[in-house]
Amino acid sequence: MKKRILATVLATVLTCSMVLSGCGGGSGTTDQPATNGTDDAATTTDTAPADTSGGDAAAPAANHDEALTLEMYNVAANYQGEQTGWFGKILKDKFNITINIIAPQVSGDGEGLYATRTASGNLGDMVLLDNGLLQECVESGLIADISAEIKNYPNLMKYWEQIEKFNKGIGDGTGIYGIPTEMNTNGPTAYMAETVSSMPRIPWDFYTELGRPELNTLDDLINVLAEMQKAHPENADGKKAYGMTLWKDWDGGGEQVTIENVNQLTKWYGQEVNGSVLIGSDNTIMPLTDKNGAYYKMLKFFYDANQAGIVDPDSATQEWGDACDKMQTKRTYLVWNNWMLGFTNNPERGEAGANYMGMPIKDMQVFQTSDYYYGSGRVFGIGSGVSDDVKARILEYYDWLASPEGATTQHIGTEGIIYTVGEDGKYTLTEDGYNRFNSEIMIPEDQGGGNWTDGNNQVNQWIVASVETNPVTGETYGSDLWASYLEKNNTKTAKEWRELYDGKQNEVEYLKDTGMMNIVPSLNLSLAVDTSDISMSRGSCRSIICDASWQAIFAKSEAEFDAIWDDMVTKVEGNGWADLVAYDTAKYQPVIDGRKAAQ
Amino acid sequence: MFKKIDKKKWYSIKLFLFIVPFLVLVVLFSYYPLYGWMYAFYDYKPPKPLSEAPFVGVKWFKFMVENPVRVEQLKQVLINTFVMSGITLSTSWIPMLFAVFMNELHRVRFRKFVQTVTTLPNFISWVLVYSVAYNIFNSDGMVNSLLVDKWHLIQEPILFLQDSSHVWLTQWLWLTWKNLGWAAIMYIAAISSIDEELFQAAKVDGATRMQQIRYITIPSLLPTFFVLLMMNIGNFLSNGMEQYYVFQNAFNKEYIQVLDLYVYTLSTVKGGYPLSVAVSMLKSVVSVILLVVANGISKLTRGESFL
Numbered sequence: 077m078k079k080r081i082l083a084t085v086l087a088t089v090l091t092c093s094m095v096l097s098g099c100g101g102g103s104g105t106t107d108q109p110a111t112n113g114t115d116d117a118a119t120t121t122d123t124a125p126a127d128t129s130g131g132d133a134a135a136p137a138a139n140h141d142e143a144l145t146l147e148m149y150n151v152a153a154n155y156q157g158e159q160t161g162w163f164g165k166i167l168k169d170k171f172n173i174t175i176n177i178i179a180p181q182v183s184g185d186g187e188g189l190y191a192t193r194t195a196s197g198n199l200g201d202m203v204l205l206d207n208g209l210l211q212e213c214v215e216s217g218l219i220a221d222i223s224a225e226i227k228n229y230p231n232l233m234k235y236w237e238q239i240e241k242f243n244k245g246i247g248d249g250t251g252i253y254g255i256p257t258e259m260n261t262n263g264p265t266a267y268m269a270e271t272v273s274s275m276p277r278i279p280w281d282f283y284t285e286l287g288r289p290e291l292n293t294l295d296d297l298i299n300v301l302a303e304m305q306k307a308h309p310e311n312a313d314g315k316k317a318y319g320m321t322l323w324k325d326w327d328g329g330g331e332q333v334t335i336e337n338v339n340q341l342t343k344w345y346g347q348e349v350n351g352s353v354l355i356g357s358d359n360t361i362m363p364l365t366d367k368n369g370a371y372y373k374m375l376k377f378f379y380d381a382n383q384a385g386i387v388d389p390d391s392a393t394q395e396w397g398d399a400c401d402k403m404q405t406k407r408t409y410l411v412w413n414n415w416m417l418g419f420t421n422n423p424e425r426g427e428a429g430a431n432y433m434g435m436p437i438k439d440m441q442v443f444q445t446s447d448y449y450y451g452s453g454r455v456f457g458i459g460s461g462v463s464d465d466v467k468a469r470i471l472e473y474y475d476w477l478a479s480p481e482g483a484t485t486q487h488i489g490t491e492g493i494i495y496t497v498g499e500d501g502k503y504t505l506t507e508d509g510y511n512r513f514n515s516e517i518m519i520p521e522d523q524g525g526g527n528w529t530d531g532n533n534q535v536n537q538w539i540v541a542s543v544e545t546n547p548v549t550g551e552t553y554g555s556d557l558w559a560s561y562l563e564k565n566n567t568k569t570a571k572e573w574r575e576l577y578d579g580k581q582n583e584v585e586y587l588k589d590t591g592m593m594n595i596v597p598s599l600n601l602s603l604a605v606d607t608s609d610i611s612m613s614r615g616s617c618r619s620i621i622c623d624a625s626w627q628a629i630f631a632k633s634e635a636e637f638d639a640i641w642d643d644m645v646t647k648v649e650g651n652g653w654a655d656l657v658a659y660d661t662a663k664y665q666p667v668i669d670g671r672k673a674a675q
Numbered sequence: 676m677f678k679k680i681d682k683k684k685w686y687s688i689k690l691f692l693f694i695v696p697f698l699v700l701v702v703l704f705s706y707y708p709l710y711g712w713m714y715a716f717y718d719y720k721p722p723k724p725l726s727e728a729p730f731v732g733v734k735w736f737k738f739m740v741e742n743p744v745r746v747e748q749l750k751q752v753l754i755n756t757f758v759m760s761g762i763t764l765s766t767s768w769i770p771m772l773f774a775v776f777m778n779e780l781h782r783v784r785f786r787k788f789v790q791t792v793t794t795l796p797n798f799i800s801w802v803l804v805y806s807v808a809y810n811i812f813n814s815d816g817m818v819n820s821l822l823v824d825k826w827h828l829i830q831e832p833i834l835f836l837q838d839s840s841h842v843w844l845t846q847w848l849w850l851t852w853k854n855l856g857w858a859a860i861m862y863i864a865a866i867s868s869i870d871e872e873l874f875q876a877a878k879v880d881g882a883t884r885m886q887q888i889r890y891i892t893i894p895s896l897l898p899t900f901f902v903l904l905m906m907n908i909g910n911f912l913s914n915g916m917e918q919y920y921v922f923q924n925a926f927n928k929e930y931i932q933v934l935d936l937y938v939y940t941l942s943t944v945k946g947g948y949p950l951s952v953a954v955s956m957l958k959s960v961v962s963v964i965l966l967v968v969a970n971g972i973s974k975l976t977r978g979e980s981f982l
Contacts, residue, residue, distance in 0.1 A: 190721070194721045216722035216724075324924075324925075388814075608718045611947075612950060619928075625925075626924075627926060649744070650747075651744060651745065
């Protein structure tokens, strides 16, 4: 009897292991069926809410009787799952739709997700893709042509010039497949913002404490941050604070083969990373591995910072959420992108002299493109698998996104909670509105409940830019340039900053006037799509460069840093680097030509 | 006459029906996937379907070996795979010993407790194991906060997870922690099937507990041990990727990347699909060779083969 039990156990294990190993092999070759949002979800009907379509302009009203759950494949989102909260409620009430976001950035394996979903023939009911991916998906028939319908949607048609121009380069140039994002009507070379996209920004109060030493080179910046960390090793809650903190989960996105934190910093020294090449504000182009280039320089900067003991030791293992938390709680003393100021600054802190401020380093040459007149490089599209009814519902939603009401809701929030309308019709942020990015704002239950951040629009990309003028108020959609906002933000910090920097109004003015920045015209071209050989090389080089970059930052000595770099160069050269650089150089030539033509 | 044959036939059909479900499983999960090997011969790149991809012959097989850097990479991956599988294989007697000693525990409740505690980790996914590891070993995790803030033994936190030394050893420790109890189950079942009379006779002859283990328990377990060993050799190259996938980072990747993980990483890079299929085909070939060799050795040493 006992023998038989053993035999049974053995047999079971054998069978199980066989089945499991079969699964292991199988998962590589059989495609996981993608859940089709529309087909399943469309059958769940609710009683329809009142039909209040679009509002501002006369778009054709779709039939909202049927509750829809629409899947959106979204390369920009930092959130995966259904849009809930106050923004979700607006969509539900207005259009009777729920958006289910599929986010390759969150899934942990974006490339794999994209490959399996595209191979299955349904990427999503809605897609938000990088230009190159859209091109590829159009060629594979995954994206619907909306040229017949789009003319009916007045808010989208406001950007017809840009939409048409972009779609000329897609497929055979006859259809309309993509709606570019962050468009405006201010003209192709305008730059409206008061901040540049990337420059060093440090807490003004701590800088003042140190006697505001002059920053001539990156070494000075490291010294200042080291002094700060020495003086304030912990934040107000007693948690460890660092000179700077990095994160790994944005590395190698899209066409990039490098780590994102370094990419963001190369702009301080006049170059932008594009795939395997660096494009300069002087319209030059050079391989990323060039030691005179900004990638090497800024990687070295992080290495030097780590040698000075001011890099968060968790940098290489933590994700953006952890890093963002550290920004909000003042546990990191250097931030760079202007949108990060939303996490570090508010009028109250500004009045206390404690906002983070842009610090020009004397030898800096900031790379800045003009506002995305033609679009930001990402596009909204509609999956080719949707029915005409669903297509109409999606277009109606897109049109609303581009409408004054939709754009205000996306860029600001809801009236009453986030902003109020003055007698002159202009908007003012409420106290909660000012603090919405750095503290928890609770939303009343009847407006969706939860906190504001969780309920905010998780699509994380806008058809209309924040610098576009809102026809309702005559001011921009984004609050940064509202008269009321500028008034309120004329804080102690801002005044002291201006005093130190020769009375210049803001960093953009300072950088322009001192010749530390020249604005590069922004274009929105659909560039060549990688062949399989190139994309193979890109993938191999990506993992080599990303790994080596992190190792280099945490190298023990200068010799080790150099050894890692040289080893990286040897390895990528064995993985088709030369071809990749040649390919990218040719690929970005139209960008250089376009910029030269526009200048 | 007719009836007689029919009855006999029916009997064999019945016997055949018993194994049909297993045959279906084998065909479905072990043979049908071979169809996917086709991808290795095309320039396949999603989203374009295979039917539109150009046929390229053995391009991707050549690609694997035509460049010294890539050969070097593949070599390192194979070394990692062989070393880590080797460590696991050469320590596969540990669960057996564990089962033997656990069997010697006479307090039943304690024995059950130990068995449950050691088996439980097997049911935790690697992702969760990693998050536990992260919370214990990150720079302000449990271990570091004890070492740095509580006991003041060290100044700077030790970055355990970013350590590139002893990767093979630490990974083996994690694997053992997770698998030990589960792997012992087989031996516990085998032990319970040993004839009690043998022990009683040994006791009468004055054998000590250690002697009983040495001369009765372990020899009785050896056939089970060898069967499992052979099965493990067949799976030598498939040491799974989940564990290494979650534990990998920029610092330990060189030593942690095993064949399965390498294939996975390749396949999820755009355009890397055909190459990854080619590499995994190579893996199948090597596995078959290993199995045949192991079978031969078994034949030579024990006089019996298992194939």
